[in-house]
Amino acid sequence: MSAPSHGAPAASTSPPLLAARGVNKRFGAVVAAADLDIAIATGERVSLIGSNGAGKTTFVNMITGYLKPDQGSIHFDGRDITALSPRAITGLGVARSFQIPQLCGGLSVLDNMLVANACHDGRLSFWRRAHRAEAVERAEALLERFALADQRDRRVAELPGGVRKLLDIAMALTAAPKLLLLDEPTSGVSAQEKFPMMETIMAALDNSQGGITALFVEHDMEIVERYASRVLAFAGGRVIADGPPAQALASEDVRIHVTGALAPQPVEAAC
Numbered sequence: 001m002s003a004p005s006h007g008a009p010a011a012s013t014s015p016p017l018l019a020a021r022g023v024n025k026r027f028g029a030v031v032a033a034a035d036l037d038i039a040i041a042t043g044e045r046v047s048l049i050g051s052n053g054a055g056k057t058t059f060v061n062m063i064t065g066y067l068k069p070d071q072g073s074i075h076f077d078g079r080d081i082t083a084l085s086p087r088a089i090t091g092l093g094v095a096r097s098f099q100i101p102q103l104c105g106g107l108s109v110l111d112n113m114l115v116a117n118a119c120h121d122g123r124l125s126f127w128r129r130a131h132r133a134e135a136v137e138r139a140e141a142l143l144e145r146f147a148l149a150d151q152r153d154r155r156v157a158e159l160p161g162g163v164r165k166l167l168d169i170a171m172a173l174t175a176a177p178k179l180l181l182l183d184e185p186t187s188g189v190s191a192q193e194k195f196p197m198m199e200t201i202m203a204a205l206d207n208s209q210g211g212i213t214a215l216f217v218e219h220d221m222e223i224v225e226r227y228a229s230r231v232l233a234f235a236g237g238r239v240i241a242d243g244p245p246a247q248a249l250a251s252e253d254v255r256i257h258v259t260g261a262l263a264p265q266p267v268e269a270a271c
């Protein structure tokens with residue numbers, strides 16, 4: 001597998017773009033986040049891995065403000081965002097795309113982009129000629145970057161799953177984020193399509209003004225190896241490995257708790 005070509009980490013002297021400090025979260029008896037101390041630098045491509053229930057989504061939901069930590073703090077771009085609303089956090093530059101794209105199937109690709117843009121910039125007057133022209137120009141530039149320009153006038157409900165996923169991510173970028181959180185960007189996409197799709201996504205992030213730092217939840221280890229500059233592996237709400245993909249995926253804890261490469265083998269009954 002080739003070495004990751006995207007998103008070299010920033011110099012270690014620069015302050016982190018995102019920092020979780022002493023973060024804990026429980027749901028009743030379930031520990032979903034335990035003493036998380038995580039700093040992410042501008043430009044990193046961080047993959048969150050872990051088996052079901054490991055705490056990946058809880059971490060993402062605390063960054064976006066949908067969940068509040070029981071203890072600890074989260075800082076983004078130099079500000080304490082722990083108590084902020086999801087909307088305020090989005091306004092500071094954190095965007096998100098979902099495993100199941102959040103789209104209006106009855107509208108065209110372009111109109112979905114315009115609605116997303118209007119939601120982010122708060123100008124619901126986007127149908128006024130001046131605003132609309134400006135918003136259409138921005139939307140078209142983004143569609144171009146995602147190789148979706150020729151789909152502009154198609155109804156979203158008619159599009160294949162992979163194209164819908166790309167559109168969802170393009171819509172997230174209408175907010176001009178500094179940090180993009182992706183939930184399994186290639187899930188449900190065929191093996192042949194997943195690498196070209198990731199190439200498109202990563203190139204779009206690299207080519208955005210100022211570059212976009214990315215954090216992606218991923219179960220596909222081929223994608224992790226090829227596109228992450230760093231892996232954070234979770235189990236039981238804790239980080240069990242943190243490092244470059246080759247190093248993190250080789251760790252014994254990851255091979256036991258995440259990839260199953262060292263899972264205990266069933267003992268054959270003695271007869």
Ligand SMILES: Nc1ncnc2c1ncn2[C@@H]1O[C@H](COP(=O)(O)OP(=O)(O)OP(=O)(O)O)[C@@H](O)[C@H]1O
Pocket residue numbers: 027030031032050051052053054055056057058059
């Ligand atoms: N709102 C909630 N109420 C109760 N328990 C929750 C809630 N959200 C998450 N949990 C529990 O917290 C733990 C961590 O869940 P989380 O969704 O963060 O894991 P995950 O690693 O994202 O898993 P998956 O890959 O299945 O999405 C799980 O045991 C889950 O059942």
